Amino acid sequence: MTSTTTTDLVPASVHATISKLDPGHGQHINGRGVAASSGKTFEVLDPATGAVLADFADGGAAEATAAVDAAAAAFPAWAATAPRVRAEVLRKAWALMIERTEELAALMSAENGKSLADGRAEVGYAAEFFRWFSEEAVRSDGDFAESPAGGTRTIVTSHPVGVSALVTPWNFPAAMATRKIGPALAAGCTVVLKPASETPLTALAVAQILEEAGVPAGVVNVVTTTAPGDVVGTWLADERVRKVSFTGSTGIGRMLLGQAAERVVNSSMELGGNAPFVVAPDADIDAAVAGAMIAKFRNGGQACTAANRFYVHASVASEFTDKFGAAIEALQVGSAFEEGTAIGPLISAKAVTGLTALVDDAVSRGSKVSHQAKTSPLDGHFFPPTLLVDVPADAEIIRNEAFGPVAPIVTWTDEADLLAQVNDTEFGLASYVYSGDLKWALKFAEKIEAGMVGINRGIVSDPAAPFGGYKQSGLGREGAREGMRAFTETQYFSVDWS
Structure with a gap:
């Protein structure tokens, strides 16, 4: 274009x-x-x-x-x-x-x-x-x-x-x-x-x-x-x-x-960031989905604090995927000046190319597109909001910041392995944890190598709070x-x- x-x-x-x-x-x-x-x-x-x-x-x-x-x-x-x-x-x-x-x-x-x-x-x-x-x-x-x-x-x-x-x-x-x-x-x-x-x-x-x-x-x-x-x-x-x-x-x-x-x-x-979004087995799934929609799709996913990789406990993965996927499919994509638009374009053609490559890599490694919104017919830099499942931990979209409206889900069962995956990145800006057990959530959050953790909420930014990260995040x-x-x-x- x-x-x-x-x-x-x-x-x-x-x-x-x-x-x-x-x-x-x-x-x-x-x-x-x-x-x-x-x-x-x-x-x-x-x-x-x-x-x-x-x-x-x-x-x-x-x-x-x-x-x-x-x-x-x-x-x-x-x-x-x-x-x-x-x-x-x-x-x-x-x-x-x-x-x-x-x-x-x-x-x-x-x-x-x-x-x-x-x-x-x-x-x-x-x-x-x-x-x-x-x-x-x-x-x-x-x-x-x-x-x-x-x-x-x-x-x-x-x-x-x-x-x-x-x-x-x-x-x-x-x-x-x-x-x-x-x-x-x-x-x-x-x-x-x-x-x-x-x-x-x-x-x-x-x-x-x-x-x-x-x-x-x-x-x-x-x-x-x-x-x-x-x-x-x-x-x-x-x-x-x-x-x-x-x-x-x-x-x-x-x-x-x-x-x-x-x-x-x-x-x-x-x-940069590569924020994990953790869903525990006792999480309120409806609340987690609502938080995920904010954490992932605010500003079309083009935010350094955006949830980049979703770690969902295997016992609730099906429910979370169905509800999250339905919410994603309901998103209207288009110009901000069209009635009902929830997701706009990416900033450039280069951004679309890069995000497409990350999704293609994940699919080539066995991932599946489980849910996807309809894209816009306009001649702009659009990418349809997408939910990926069966994503392997070594997929490029897990290793790198996607900076767009794609949510990859990885399932987990072992807490120690989960923590290792969450911290297996050079970045440490934002992260999110959803659990019905606040004590567990806080103890787990303390072990995350990130400057900000949203606990049972999908946004961390606040002018009254110190914004910044660990490691290569700043x-x-x-x-x-x-x-x-x-x-x-x-x-x-x-x-x-x-």
């Missing part, structure tokens, strides 16, 4: 929103939109139809440097701004996002393809980071104590780390931006943001909302590009940039950590108090008290 496809289901109101964002001047630097110095643009497409949504300014190293110039100039004043003032600005940004839920949801659905229900849910989740960190901004993090040897007092305080480079993915274009911008601004940092080239419109909308809420020019800057290596490489080589926060694939994360190491740049990494935590600490440096004073 190419951008010459003429089908366009995006409402006129969304095109009007895009026009107001002025994507041709989509480099948002020092409070104003500017065109790329190269004069280059790139197309932003609706993945459901291939219709062109916008020609967006395609930035490069020059725009990256200009963004840091603006952020560095704005940093002293913003860092010195009273925490209460910073808090009120973030609170107003939350209110503006909530007020514009429908507009922002439709914008995300157009460029990302997610259903409108998923879009609305993301706006609420994304906005909540601004409200949460508006409340954290005024809570000083420090200490005062007598030293153990006596004669001195130790005073501990913190300062904003400085200009922060933020790199976000396409799957949650609002929430991944606010989850980083919120704590950075609350801590007193200024930021340069590079959103994914597939979804730059939402990032631009968020930046404009922040400035409407009172964020001074230069505090939040956005560089949109199809050459992310040039932009982010420029930032990591710039001595004024003291923090990098990245959400994306583990492979790119490793590369960025290597670049950050050259200048010892403070780094936070939220990387470094550091976002959200909660830890999210703000990630944008601060600790300093202490040793005071003579004799």
